[in-house]
Amino acid sequence: MFKKAFLSASAAILVGTLTAGSAMAADFPSKPIKMVVAFGAGGSTDTMARIFAKYAEKHLGERVIVVNKPGAGGELGWTFLANSKADGYTIGLINSPVVEVYPFTRAETVGYSMDDIRPLVNVVTDPGVLAVKADGPFQTLTDFIEFVQSHPNEVTVSHEGIGGDDHLAMMSFANKTNTEMNMVSFSSNAEATAALLGGHIDAFEGNMSEVSAQINSGTIKALAVWSPERLDAIADVPTGAEQNVDLIAAASRGLAVPAGVPDDVYQKLVDASEAVINDEEFKQELVKLNMPLNPIYGSEYVDFLQDSHDSLKAIWDVNPWVKD
Amino acid sequence: MDNVLIALSNLASIDAVITLLIGTLAGMMIGMLPGLSSTMGVALCIPITFNMPPELALILLGAVYVSSVYGGSITAILLRTPGTDASIATALDGYPLASKGRGSEAIGMATLSSLFGGTVSVIILIAVAPLLSKIALAFGPQEYALLAIFGLVTIIGVVSDNPAKGLVAALAGLALGLVGLDSFTGVPRFTFGHSELFDGVPLLPVLIGLFSVSQAFNLCIPAEAGVLKKDSIVNVHGHLPLISDIKRCFRSMARSSLIGTFIGALPGAGTSIAAFISYNEARRKSKNPENFGKGELEGIAASESANNAVTGGTLIPTLTLGIPGNAVTAVFVGGLTIHGMIPGPDLFTNFADITYTLLISLLIANVLFAVMGIALSKYLVNVTKIPGSILGPIILIFSIVGTYALRNELFDVWLAAAFGLIGYFMERWKYPTAPLVIALILGPILEVNFRRSMQISNWDYSTFFDSYLSLAIISLVVLSVAYPLWKAWQKKR
Incomplete structure (x- = not known):
């Protein structure tokens, strides 16, 4: 008697949960x-x-x-x-x-x-871009890498916080190109962009969507975009792979x-x-x-x-x- | 000129007028409520603007922005509950005036100064935006670090009554500013395992606690025990400031408007620095510096014209370079791009008609909030007549809801409650709260910019003396520290 009741009770609970589950999905x-x-x-x-x-x-x-x-x-x-x-x-x-x-x-x-x-x-x-001031000394990624290689730890590059995607991208970049850079942490891309345009830092690593306006207006030059293919929004900017730096970051x-x-x-x-x-x-x-x-x-x-x-x-x- | 005419015709439509009115009124309310910041107000408007024509969208965002900064001053004066950090300096003199029954005079002065500061900054924005944005770019981490020090000098002025207790409060503020993830190494500092503290002690809960919650406690506790003398607020009159007062404050208003516009144009400086520096300058130049903090109309004039001038200032780098001057204008950039307008030089060529619509609407919004503010202040001053036992709990409820709404975090509510108690006892034991807040805001700005400078220069301290700008700021700091000392020394002789 007791056993039977237990069984039917558990069956009821089981059925209950099952129907509740499917009912939930049906009218979700x-x-x-x-x-x-x-x-x-x-x-x-x-x-x-x-x-x-x-x-x-x-x-x-x-x-x-x-x-x-x-x-x-x-x-x-x-x-x-x-x-x-x-x-x-x-x-x-x-x-x-x-x-x-x-x-x-x-x-x-x-x-x-x-x-x-x-x-x-x-x-x-939103892929990462490495960018410099348009009227600065660097025109291509190769220029930049050569300079950094001959001047270890001298070139300052911004990123938006330790462990963020920009910082991780620059760490991989340094690994892949055998370079050492002075990575400076900024609280926001806006502050970093201002520091780049004001000549307080040499390079900027950040997300494409946040600097595409400056890239397209010609005040900032993007050396590379870290995506598998070029992007419509900044079609003139070559990928890293096109310039022999096989880096994907976003x-x-x-x-x-x-x-x-x-x-x-x-x-x-x-x-x-x-x-x-x-x-x-x-x-x-x-x-x-x-x-x-x-x-x-x-x-x-x-x-x-x-x-x-x-x-x-x-x-x-x-x-x-x-x-x- | 054509663009200005098109802009004017854009603004002459019924839709534009209604948008302006709604934006201004909504902005004022957002500014008055503790916890609802200008940033949040503008951000919440963005989805509404998706389906609006771009000129109306910008009118709405602009009106909400400028009037929310003004709205904060009303509650700062009447209830000593500044809606945002921009109005802290306003509360310093506004509330003492309101508790003497002179609330409408204080609001009148705040309104006039906000209108003045806002208008001056928009005119500067229209006239010399490209030039100013170039100067703003010259500010690097070194200059920002020095500017933060210049802001910290303000503390000396605020604590002149009781330097020792003020110093304790300022040190407490600096210590609180150390809490959070170290932004250069990622290591947590003094967070005690609370990830809620990783971004630092959240500023607004502390502000709401120290100013609003403690004020609610003050009002709830019988007058004999509390700081407020209850019977002091019976004689509420509806006077506006006298012409002679306005004349007396005019120099401060003009100076603060320029300071506000300029500091606003610096991405990474912040609204409160402008208000603190202007307040300090006004006090330093005043014939009666000892009145500041006890109900000096000129203090309100300085703080309010500066914080409203910041609104136009922050739009300078936003519109000319696409670099937002603060968190609010960062949201603005989103609002612009969603309508296909890329911030930058294009705004003044391809989209000039819409840009001028925004700029002229800002001028109108300034006038609108001033008119509404003056009209409403007659009625609003009566809140000071409400018995503390009713007003206190109301402020408390608004503070709790506002704090929770900031980031839907119960932790912040407890933090505000704790700082409410701290604020209450600081006041009873005559420790000023302003130095704590100023140090808490400026400490982290100083720290990150100092360390950034050190990182860039490889620990070469001479980096702080490399540019004319740095030297200029250093001389300002030296001057503002030395001047009161010299004056005191002269008095003794």
Whole structure:
């Protein structure tokens, strides 16, 4: 009697959870979705999130509310995302290569691991550029490398913070070209651009979208863009590979959900993201903002982040950039 | 000239007028609420502007920007709750005046100075933007480090009543400024395992705590125990400042407007430096420097004309070089590019009609907020009549909600509460809070720029004496430190 009751009870619970699961997916989304941005309102990640949210509302048929949770270079927002309820109603923006390095560069304090987050789709990849003042001594990447090689540690180059994509790019650049540079940390690309134009630093490493205006107006000369192919926004700028420096570096922005999200809800979100990315109006807005679209969906995006993690971890193990 | 005419006709439409009115009013409200910064106000408007014609979009962003900076002064004066760091110096003299029942005079002076500073800066922006942006580029890390020191000199003025206690407060501010990830090595400093502190002690929760929350405590606690004498605020009158007062403050307004515009044009300096330096200069040049901090209209005039002049100043590098002068104008750049307008020289050639629409609308927005401010101040001054037991909890609620809204972080609310208590006791034990805040804001600017200079020069200290600009700033620092000493020495003789 007791056993029977137990069995039927457990069967009921099982059926209950199963139907709840599929019911959840069938009418997902049935309430507003929260989109967590790990950076402040008005930054480039936030701008992309707000545009994406606008089109996601159209394709999901529910409101998508952007919530800013900035702090600790994104870590607070990603920790919040990782600990959110895994029902698909909380999604978040993640920024590569930063999101995948904190778990080892901040191993002692970090609040999330990459296993807590399930990447959904990469949206934008903003490649790094190495740039100098247009009326300065360097005209090509080769000029620059030759000078740096003969003047080790003399050339100053800006980056936007230790362990950020610009800093990592310059470390790889130094490795690949056998050079040593004086890497100076700036709080924002705006300050670094001003320092470059004012002649206070020799070179600038930053993301394409933030200096394309100055490049196209001719005040700043980009020596190389660290992407596999040239970019439409700055079509005259050669890639690193064209000049024998085989370096790929970029800041990528995509979406992720907490790890436990049911597969069917996950698939719905991937499909909706695909619909947004293929929306012509969405594409137009990104073009205007100089944000190069680079869609990578589902498991391929997981692999993309894993590869990036592995190669950066290899550099870190040899030469950690945060030293106590 | 054609462009100006097109701009004027753009502004003569019903849509433009409505956008201006809404933007100005919304900006004022954003400025008044603790925790809602100008940056946030402009950022929240960006998605709305996506589907607007570019000239209307820019009118909205511009109006929100300039009027939010002004809005902060009203609550700084009436409640001693500055909405942003730009109005701290305003609260120093504004609140003492309001508690003597002279709130409308203080608001009147703040309004007039904001209008003056805002207008001067836009005129300078229209007239000599390219030239000024060239000078701004001459500022490197060395000059910024020296400028931060010049700003820190302000502390001497604010603490003249009680130098020892002021020094303690300033040192506490500098120490707090050390908290966070070291931006040159990535190592956490004094964060005690809290990643909430990785970016440093967040400034706005501290400000809201020290000024707004502590003020709420003051108001809630019976007058005998608190700092405020309750019966001192019964005689609220509606006077505007006298013509003679305005005449007396005119020099400060003019000087501060120039300082504000210029410092605004420096990316990496910040609005509050301009207000502090202007305040200090006004005090230094005043015949009655001892009145500053106790309710001196000239202090308000200096701080407010400077912080509103910053608005035009920050647009100088933004529009001419595409380099945003501060966080608000960084958001502006996004708003421009979404409409296909690339900040830079193009704005004054290809898009000149729209750019001039923005510039002229800024002038109109300045006038609009001034008119609205004066009209509203008659009614707003009455908040000082509300009993503290009601007003206190209201301020407390706004402070908590505002702090949480900053980055949706409960940690920040606790931080604001803790600094509320600290602020309350600092005031009771007569420790000035302004030096703490000034040091907390300027300390990190000094640190990163000093270290950046050292990195660039390979630890050669002579780098600080390499340019005429550096030497000029150094002489200003020496002058402003030596002058009061010399004056005191002369008095003794």
